Amino acid sequence: MADHLLEVKDLSIEFHTATGTVKAVQNVSWHLDRGETLAILGESGSGKSVSASAIMNLIDMPPGKITSGVILLEGQDMLTMRQEQRRQINGSKIAMIFQDPLAHLNPVYQIGWQIAEMMTTHGETEQRAKRRSRDLLERVGIRDPDRAMKKYPFQFSGGQRQRLMIAMALACKPDILIADEPTTALDVTIQAQVLALLNELQQETGMGMLLITHDLGVVAEIADRVVVMNAGEIVETGRTGEIYRNPQHPYTKKLIAAAPGKGEMPGELERRGEPLFRATGLSKSYGTFEALKDVELTIMPGETVAVVGESGSGKSTLARAVLRLDDPDEGELLYRGKDLLKMSAGELFKLRRDLQMVFQDPTQSLNPRMTVYQLISEAWAIHPSILPKPRWKERVAELLSKVGLRAEMASRYPHQFSGGQRQRIAIARALAMEPKLIVCDEAVSALDVSIQAQVIELLASLRRELGLSYLFIAHDLPVVRDFADRVIVMKSGRIVEEGPVRKIFETPCDPYTRSLLAASLDPDPEVQAAKRATRYHETGLALT
Secondary structure, three states: OOOEEEEEEEEEEEEOOOOEEEEEEEEEEEEEEEOOOOEEOOOOOOHHHHHHHHOOOOOOOOOEEEEEEEEOOOOOEEHOOOHHOOOOOOOOEEEEEEEHHHHHHHOOOHHHHHHHHHHHOOOOOOOHHHHHHHHHHHHHHOOHHHHHOOOOOHHHOOOHHHHHHHHHHHOOOOOEEEOOOOOOOOHHHHHHHHHHHHHHHHHHHHOOEEEEEEOOOHHHHOOOEEEEEEEEEEOOOOOOOHHHOOOHHHHHHHHHHOOOOOOOOOOOOOOOOOOOEEEEEEEEEEEEEEEEEEEEEEEOOOOOEEEEEOOOOOHHHHHHOOOOOOOEEEEEEEEEEEHHHHHHHHHHHHHHHEEEEEEHHHHHHOOOOOHHHHHHHHHHHHOOOOOOOHHHHHHHHHHHHOOOHHHHHOOOOOOOOOHOOOOOOOHHHHHHHOOOOEEEEEEOOEEEOHHHHHHHHHHHHHHHHHHEEEEEEEHHHHHHHHOOOEEEEEEEEEEEEEEEHHHHHHHOOOOHHHHHHHHOHHHHHHHHHHHHHHHHHHHHHOOO
């Protein structure tokens, strides 16, 4: 018998690129036992996902190359197996849940067929595969599984699609489940449900689970042991509680220090004078669906107002309405006392420079064919009164410096930057207009914890320096706690509670607000264990 269910020894992986060889993974060793959850923790570029891809034989070779090491599944080296043997293992012995389920579910096939295919590929009959697919959908919490079998991926929400991926991964009853950032873009309550489901399924089947993540809260919730990776190397490993309480490596200490929700909450801002922005009676419907209903919003000069809630609560609809990217059916949008809804096209065009937006995904919001210089200076081409052309180059350099980037980066394209750097470019682009109000729609939700902390500090310093106001749309409550002055809680298109950040976090009144706070994960394993116990006593949900 092998010592471990899965064991990686001295694994090294490199990629040959036009600019040279990139050593993505260097001499990595770890093991996973049956019934155990091992978390590989690290930021983008640390090598954690590349290691998981090597296990699943998903590395393109070339340009990738495994230069050393072994990957032992119950004592057998998978790197020396024939391709036919590896294909038999993938799905039946080892399965994987990917970060973006919509990108990994086939959009042209019904869900029932896609789950059943996992089983028929490994020899199951179509009739039994169809029956088990239906049972799996029911097991992962998909309502009306018979009807869901006939639906396509786009007909499900983000949380439901992640559950579909889990059902597909479990179809062949694997011994090992690899979960690559399984909850990154999910709301706190959906995240808690998905993690609880994974833990419950693990308890039932005894499978080993390999969790790839940058989220310390997720690690605290379900991991038994942690492997910390940085720049392709393992810098620290140990039990989850021990790593958090007594980190040894400077990189681990930096990750823990960057975790949001542990600092002092901001004091209550004195709200005197005229509002910068005020929305009254906002309502918006799409057919019979009410996205907004009688929403009121006030933002003072220099104030950060956060809007929190689950998907479908109306947060993003409110953000789009504020900027008139999607006009409300009813209500007023008053900027410095003037109603945006009554402005002519010309008046609104001039006002655009005062109201800017930073979107969630800079990869989608930045034109890939434009250099950073072109992306930032485009604002002045559209609004030439802001800055004369001879000063463009100098100002681009100033803005890049302001967001922590170098002036020489202006000649590069978006794909040549990391996710955190692209979000900084998006912020610089918004600042080029010299705005008074910036709407941040989930602007930091997908960033690594240390990059997230840097971007939040950048936004806070710009607020202090330039007197900016923010409408901060988020589902990450610890970030809201550290950054916002006031919080608005939305559910089903309505505001259920609002107030200063301290009041909302320390003495919430509405049951929905309390449920959001209870579902939010804490990076401290002991605190998170206490929150699980509280959830158990209040709801009767199973514990680990």
